[in-house]
Amino acid sequence: MDGTYTGVVDRIVDGETAVILLEEDDQVIDQLDVAAGRLPEPAQTDGGVLSVTVEDDEVISIVYRPEKTRARRESAREKLDRLSERLSDREE
Template structure:
């Protein structure tokens, strides 16, 4: 697997299983499913961002460190992008 920088909670299924998108250089490179209980409590929601380390040669997911400030920054960037796209072009 490519070196992974971040993991982002894409969705939570049935309140018990989290689907993480693994990113390298701001590109999704893989998907990983795990029990929500393995996530830090304050990061058990969609859109939560984590620093991630792979635990071993089998690419098992190791330690996850919740990054609320990075999550907020990503939300703001996405909102700014949406706002720019939603601006109407001037009439010509």
């Protein structure tokens, strides 16, 4: 698997291993486990969006994408807000 992919930090396990979900066309296509210390510091949290370059099944570079991270978090927050509005409408 070679190329540059969008990666999303799914979780950090025991503070040591970052589980990164690789995406292509907004679909998860693979998962990588890398040492958490290899991530740029701002990306060392769940949901951080990255640009991950892989060659010969080895991670060559990881670049944090702050704007994409922010946009993805805002989108998730908006979806949760809409869901909570619908739920509160049902309770009335």
